[in-house]
Amino acid sequence: MAAVVTIEELHKIYDSGDVPVHAVRGVSLDIHRGEFVALMGASGSGKSTLMNMLGCLDRPTRGRYLLDGTDVSQLDKNELADIRNQKLGFVFQGFNLLSRTTALENVELPCLYGVRRMSSKKMRERAMYCLEIVGLANRADHMPNQLSGGQQQRVAIARALVNEPQVLLADEPTGNLDSKTSIEVMGVFQKLNEQGITIVMVTHELDVARYCKRNLILRDGVVVRDELIKDRSIADTELGKLRDAETAAKLLAAGSPAR
């Protein structure tokens, strides 16, 4: 399969302070279509910087970045914005939904900034379809504050999908969620990945990373480990186990004397 993301000798140096900070020091890697990659590393390892560059939010100081065949390392601000809009989908740790705006309108948002013109009816249909994919069609009219954390993250995933991106980028998507909801969200990602969507996510939780197919570990701005996960966790199975455990706990509680 063709590589959808190719980076060669990518460097990022911040020289805003007194001492230049070399956050990413020559990372090269290929990500192929249909991959599900977890970027891991301690804080300060450069994973967020790498993610920002992968997300075209930031430009590398040196090196090349080919996204879907185009070299995006030298594009200007507006061209990068169009790339983000057309080829990338973003899921953030803090969901980043617009408050006091319905789920549906949140999902429509990337369409508004699309290069291609889209009728508002088409936009609505497209957004509704994406909400169905994440199982929230019945919550389309809810405001973010009327949704649970997991539901908000699923709305954010639907928003990331709405322009049919080449790559879905998720920055600690489960960081603000409890373990059960985390598994649910990972389930959504796994389902999308099975449908052929390429996903790259940043996480520092090992058990979350185990839902992915490939783990990349960064330290001090370089990739120190790149491995395929052989016995990955499957969300449905894990949820089943969790349910069984809960049921057992309930039975146990019911079985013990009321007093």
Added chain:
Amino acid sequence: MRFLITLRMALRALRRNTMRSILTALGIIIGVFAVITLVSLGNGAKTQVQAAIASLGDNLVLVFPGNQGQGGGVRSGFGGATTLLPTDAEAIVSSFQRAASGADNSVAAISPYVSARGQVLANGLNWGTQIYGVSPDFPVIRSWRVANGVFFEDPDVSGATKVAVVGKTIIDNLFPDLDPANVVGQSIRIFGQGVAGGTPFKIVGVMASKGFIGNQDQDDVIYIPYTSHMKRISRRTFLSQIYVQAKDEDSVVKVKADVTDLLTQRHNGNVDFTVQDQADITAARTASTTAMIYLLGAIAGVSLLVGGIGIMNIMLVSVTERTREIGIRLALGAHGSDVLTQFLIEAIVLSSLGGLMGVALGIGGSIALGGYMNMPVEPSVPAMIGAVGFSAAVGVFFGYYPARKAAQLDPIEALRYE
């Protein structure tokens, strides 16, 4: 397309903060309200003055005693200068009569004019009114018809007879039970200066009703020969004014010059009088109103400016408050220009809506105020368009800086902003 969507987003953002939006626009609302109200009232006052001056008659040249100076105000009251004499009026008459026997017939009518306030008694009732001494040409000058009876004639002037022509309001108040036709022939007693018990006058005619100009009742008048007025009522030797009517608009300038020359000569080169046509009087009387409108307009302009600064302030707060939202939009593919447009539109919508609300309040306010103070109101469409346009311009001017600040945010920084 992209613009319409941006407009819709801007409107939605404003609706989410209705109260804040209204308070933000309040400065503009008050500024525009002030402009519209002032201009409406000022225009109304101006129109009223113009109507009052136009109602004096057509193509008039008026002579006032005393030198008012170039473009000075008109002192139309009495008790001022005493330099204008009946003989001056007679000289003007005979001069133009001589001219008319030649080819020059530029003057249509001439009437001396004296006025005094007086108390009138008749039929056991009394009424305070304005008593005018004029010549038989006066109704011609005013183009005012006598409804019942006749106006007095030249022999009444030369004989200073005790005849009077009254307005509708006089008979309404002194002869409430009589038909106007039957008032002719009745006697009234006019109390002037220094004649105890007053002087009896016979009513020879009743003027057709003319109604009000503004709050001024044009029918509350009594006309008597100016000679009778000077001899029996006001007891003075000088005139308040002389009315000279030119035959047409083109003759006004010539008549003005002729009258000035004649009187200068008669007064031995001493210009102790003022000759003005209606345009001069209108200009003089409306000058202060116009100056007032400009002055208050400038104050209103300052309040619009302050309103604009208020909008800028709130927009800056809004940009800071919505940094995260801006970050999300930028991350999802919005260009800087999209964000700029959105915030600029918000500012313009705020200021334009404020302008429109100000216009609506201004129209309502000026009508209410005009009704309360019994003043005519004339809302000005150019002022409304100007006010709304200026408000929108204020929005653009004061909205640009915050909008540009929003557009230049770095998406990564903005997303990280708490």
